[in-house]
Amino acid sequence: MSSSAVIIDCDPGVDDGVALLLAFAAPDMLELRGITTVGGNVAAPLTARNACLIREIAGREDVPVHAGCARPLRREPVEAGHFHGESGLGDLPTGSPRKGPEALHAVEFLIHELTHAAAASISLVITGPMTNVATAIQRRPEVLRGIREFAIMGGARSAGGNITPSAEYNIYADPHAAQVVFNAGPPVYAFGLDATHQVRATPARTAALGALETPAARAAFDLLEFSNALPANGPREQGSPLHDPCPIAWLIDPSLFEFRRCHVDVETESALTAGHTAVEFRPRADRVQNVQWAVRANGDGIFALLTKRLAQSGKA
Numbered sequence: 001m002s003s004s005a006v007i008i009d010c011d012p013g014v015d016d017g018v019a020l021l022l023a024f025a026a027p028d029m030l031e032l033r034g035i036t037t038v039g040g041n042v043a044a045p046l047t048a049r050n051a052c053l054i055r056e057i058a059g060r061e062d063v064p065v066h067a068g069c070a071r072p073l074r075r076e077p078v079e080a081g082h083f084h085g086e087s088g089l090g091d092l093p094t095g096s097p098r099k100g101p102e103a104l105h106a107v108e109f110l111i112h113e114l115t116h117a118a119a120a121s122i123s124l125v126i127t128g129p130m131t132n133v134a135t136a137i138q139r140r141p142e143v144l145r146g147i148r149e150f151a152i153m154g155g156a157r158s159a160g161g162n163i164t165p166s167a168e169y170n171i172y173a174d175p176h177a178a179q180v181v182f183n184a185g186p187p188v189y190a191f192g193l194d195a196t197h198q199v200r201a202t203p204a205r206t207a208a209l210g211a212l213e214t215p216a217a218r219a220a221f222d223l224l225e226f227s228n229a230l231p232a233n234g235p236r237e238q239g240s241p242l243h244d245p246c247p248i249a250w251l252i253d254p255s256l257f258e259f260r261r262c263h264v265d266v267e268t269e270s271a272l273t274a275g276h277t278a279v280e281f282r283p284r285a286d287r288v289q290n291v292q293w294a295v296r297a298n299g300d301g302i303f304a305l306l307t308k309r310l311a312q313s314g315k316a
């Protein structure tokens with residue numbers, strides 16, 4: 001299989017951190033054009049710094065990081081530091097990375113890359129609030145031409161929400177941006193809680209990762225241990241859900257997931273259900289079914305992939 005050109009828009013974030021480590025460890029499959037960061041789990045300056053720190057751990061300073069929007073399109077920011085620690089990276093040691101973000105704003109970077117790319121050539125992974133991407137689309141709709149697909153972590157249907165009864169965090173944090181992305185036109189592969197709750201960091205699954213000695217594997221293990229120790233993530237034996245690595249794992253090995261085709265709209269106004277993803281599986285003449293909704297994930301397979309890749313990370 002040939003490699004895909006990929007941009008990752010994220011808000012690291014413990015599980016974004018693991019997602020980036022996995023992506024950095026797959027240079028044969030993913031041609032990483034850049035990482036863009038957004039305010040989300042923690043404030044925007046921290047998500048940009050954290051992406052740079054993870055990049056350094058992976059030894060991939062060849063990939064540019066671009067810092068982006070600090071605030072959602074219309075709502076007030078909602079952070080999730082209680083799930084990610086004050087720094088956003090759990091207990092990992094933080095400080096200043098050797099190399100910081102580029103001067104170019106994430107939205108400008110997205111516009112530049114996507115308008116200069118061949119048609120339908122870039123897989124755009126989003127693992128945070130979708131503010132950067134929606135802003136780029138609104139400013140320059142022609143960016144859509146360069147997008148092969150969106151692979152997003154976000155949304156919930158059967159699993160219910162994780163920040164309100166019906167909303168998943170990434171959608172809730174900027175529902176207006178999510179509505180733009182889901183309905184922009186290019187195919188959307190959505191990895192919501194229905195799928196990511198099937199990918200749990202159980203002790204049996206993380207043991208192999210914990211036995212590895214590469215810096216990337218050690219960092220991933222520490223990030224997962226931080227999540228597993230949080231009472232909000234349930235009993236340790238159950239394991240915390242591994243959200244953000246899912247779209248990256250899919251790009252590397254599509255056989256790890258099953259999907260159902262649908263249309264998705266996002267509730268943007270209701271105080272009670274803002275951020276709810278209304279998933280319509282029934283075909284209707286007035287709704288384009290451009291979304292593939294992940295309904296099944298191979299948790300063992302995803303952890304095996306993560307372990308195999310991080311065992312090699314940083315090795316020539």
Ligand code: BDR
Pocket residue numbers: 013014015016041080083127128153162168169170243244
């Ligand atoms: C999503 O919310 C964030 O806190 C995580 O990083 C993930 O992207 C899960 O709902």
Ligand code: CA
Pocket residue numbers: 010011012013015016041127128244
């Ligand atoms: Ca995230």
